Amino acid sequence: MGVVTGALVRWRLLPGLSLIETSKLSLTVALSFFAGLAAVSGLSGLLLTPRFMPAAFCIGLILLILSFALLAFLHPRIRIFGRQVTLPSLPALCKITALTLLDTTAAALALYVLLPTGLDIGFALLFPVYLAALTAALVTGTPGGVGPYELTALGLLPEGAAPEIMAGILAFRLIYYALPALIAAWFLYWGEANTTPPVRSGLEPIRDLPQDISRAELGVCLQNGARLLSAGQTRLAIVSTAQTETAMFDPIRGAAAAGLPGLLALARRRNKVALIYKTTPRGAATLRRAGMATLHIADEAVIDPQKFHLQGRKFRQLRRKLRQAGEAGIKVTRAAALPQAEMARLDAEWQALNGGARGLSMGQFCPDYLLRHHVYLAWQNDTLVGFASFHSSHHERCLDLMRSAAKAPSGCMHMLVTKALTEARADGLSRVSLAAQPCLTTARATLPRLIARRISHHSGATGLAQFKASFAPRYQPLYAHAKSWPALALGLADLSRVINRPNRSQPHNCHEENEFDSSRHI
Numbered sequence: 001m002g003v004v005t006g007a008l009v010r011w012r013l014l015p016g017l018s019l020i021e022t023s024k025l026s027l028t029v030a031l032s033f034f035a036g037l038a039a040v041s042g043l044s045g046l047l048l049t050p051r052f053m054p055a056a057f058c059i060g061l062i063l064l065i066l067s068f069a070l071l072a073f074l075h076p077r078i079r080i081f082g083r084q085v086t087l088p089s090l091p092a093l094c095k096i097t098a099l100t101l102l103d104t105t106a107a108a109l110a111l112y113v114l115l116p117t118g119l120d121i122g123f124a125l126l127f128p129v130y131l132a133a134l135t136a137a138l139v140t141g142t143p144g145g146v147g148p149y150e151l152t153a154l155g156l157l158p159e160g161a162a163p164e165i166m167a168g169i170l171a172f173r174l175i176y177y178a179l180p181a182l183i184a185a186w187f188l189y190w191g192e193a194n195t196t197p198p199v200r201s202g203l204e205p206i207r208d209l210p211q212d213i214s215r216a217e218l219g220v221c222l223q224n225g226a227r228l229l230s231a232g233q234t235r236l237a238i239v240s241t242a243q244t245e246t247a248m249f250d251p252i253r254g255a256a257a258a259g260l261p262g263l264l265a266l267a268r269r270r271n272k273v274a275l276i277y278k279t280t281p282r283g284a285a286t287l288r289r290a291g292m293a294t295l296h297i298a299d300e301a302v303i304d305p306q307k308f309h310l311q312g313r314k315f316r317q318l319r320r321k322l323r324q325a326g327e328a329g330i331k332v333t334r335a336a337a338l339p340q341a342e343m344a345r346l347d348a349e350w351q352a353l354n355g356g357a358r359g360l361s362m363g364q365f366c367p368d369y370l371l372r373h374h375v376y377l378a379w380q381n382d383t384l385v386g387f388a389s390f391h392s393s394h395h396e397r398c399l400d401l402m403r404s405a406a407k408a409p410s411g412c413m414h415m416l417v418t419k420a421l422t423e424a425r426a427d428g429l430s431r432v433s434l435a436a437q438p439c440l441t442t443a444r445a446t447l448p449r450l451i452a453r454r455i456s457h458h459s460g461a462t463g464l465a466q467f468k469a470s471f472a473p474r475y476q477p478l479y480a481h482a483k484s485w486p487a488l489a490l491g492l493a494d495l496s497r498v499i500n501r502p503n504r505s506q507p508h509n510c511h512e513e514n515e516f517d518s519s520r521h522i
Contacts, residue, residue, distance in 0.1 A: 006022075033100060035096060036101070037104070045057065048124045076242030108126055114171040129152075144173070209252065212394050213252050216393040218252055231258060241498050243273055244272050245263060245267040245272050247259070247263055257283075273487045293481065294480075295479060298477075299438075299476065300476045302473055303432045314472045317470045318471060335375040335376065343387055375389045386408050388416040420432065
């Protein structure tokens with residue numbers, strides 16, 4: 001009954017919504033409250049230990065809510081009866097539980113105050129009883145819960161004081177329910193409907209990027225669904241995930257700290273975590289001073305093409321790889337026109353070998369997307385055996401896609417990158433990024449670093465690090481930021497989920513740089 005009346009009231013006060021939409025909203029509110037009520041009931045049962053709530057039952061309630069939270073994290077969108085349903089984010093679930101606790105505690109305190117004096121009923125007993133009575137009232141759906149609420153309360157409270165308890169419940173209903181209901185009825189009948197337009201996200205589609213962007217890697221935002229958040233002169237590329245509103249890399253324009261209030265407000269409106277992902281040291285220092293929790297998450301391999309050469313001991317491995325590729329007859333060309341069919345075949349072969357492509361911060365094979373890139377092709381005779389693409393801006397290029405055939409000769413990818421570095425030098429650029437890798441280069445043998453190295457060894461990241469190391473790059477640290485350490489942990493975990501399990505209805509992301517990727521391309 002509450003869902004029906006709630007839908008009708010919302011329909012009256014929110015004329016911009018249809019009856020179906022207000023019904024869905026009311027049902028969502030009801031289910032959310034039930035979830036919060038289950039969590040509060042389980043916790044109160046464990047902490048206050050009422051005789052009518054066995055510990056096993058309370059533990060079961062808590063495990064049920066934790067299982068739902070795990071489902072909401074791992075599968076934020078599920079299909080029910082053929083319809084896609086978006087589950088609440090974990091921050092939203094925490095807020096729902098906190099608000100349910102606040103609401104039920106206030107109501108139980110009001111009932112406690114209104115009970116006649118002299119009853120041997122403490123609040124530690126009354127609170128679980130109130131929760132049980134409220135649950136019975138909501139489940140039965142009677143108007144105002146009249147009947148089931150009173151029967152449950154009388155059955156669970158001490159015997160012999162039924163008249164006094166009923167008097168307290170009657171006073172409680174008059175003050176806590178009837179009086180607010182009369183006030184609400186006045187607003188419903190005489191109040192004006194809310195014609196204020198809904199708050200917009202302030203986000204705009206990213207249709208193009210200027211050539212003077214702060215980092216060429218921002219080019220991936222033309223494909224990953226990122227949108228533009230403007231805050232004064234600052235432009236942030238925002239990617240929305242189930243748990244986060246994430247600003248990708250450094251701002252397109254302006255300073256990250258200037259866009260921070262807008263990002264925090266956006267995340268707060270959507271009950272998500274505000275995350276800033278992969279900032280350079282200068283931006284990280286500013287955000288740290290602004291009070292953001294800051295974590296060094298990756299190292300970007302950077303090369304100055306003007307200083308790149310093949311002489312010396314540190315390029316010994318690279319020379320050997322290039323010699324092997326040359327002996328196998330590999331020829332590398334800059335793509336004037338993309339051989340789309342052959343590249344698609346190579347991409348499919350690569351995905352089959354590597355367990356699929358990754359997503360979010362990584363590029364993905366799509367001919368239209370690659371038209372903006374510098375693409376290099378590796379040929380053996382007349383067969384395409386590898387290709388690499390680079391994001392490009394006025395001041396730098398950044399490695400994006402790398403694909404090689406299963407039987408590509410050793411050194412094929414080394415020759416592709418060397419060709420790109422040679423052209424960048426000819427074009428007068430002083431910066432080429434081979435993208436990021438896990439924090440494996442630090443000398444600090446902390447426990448997180450040791451764990452990262454062990455995971456990287458099993459996932460193949462060590463091999464990718466060795467590939468990049470053959471070009472003798474310098475390593476620039478990259479950072480992630482959130483308002484608190486728990487928020488940062490949740491945000492990075494959610495990005496890891498999205499990166500490793502991208503939306504398969506979209507083209508696959510296949511960037512080789514991602515430090516969360518569990519395949520050999522990290």
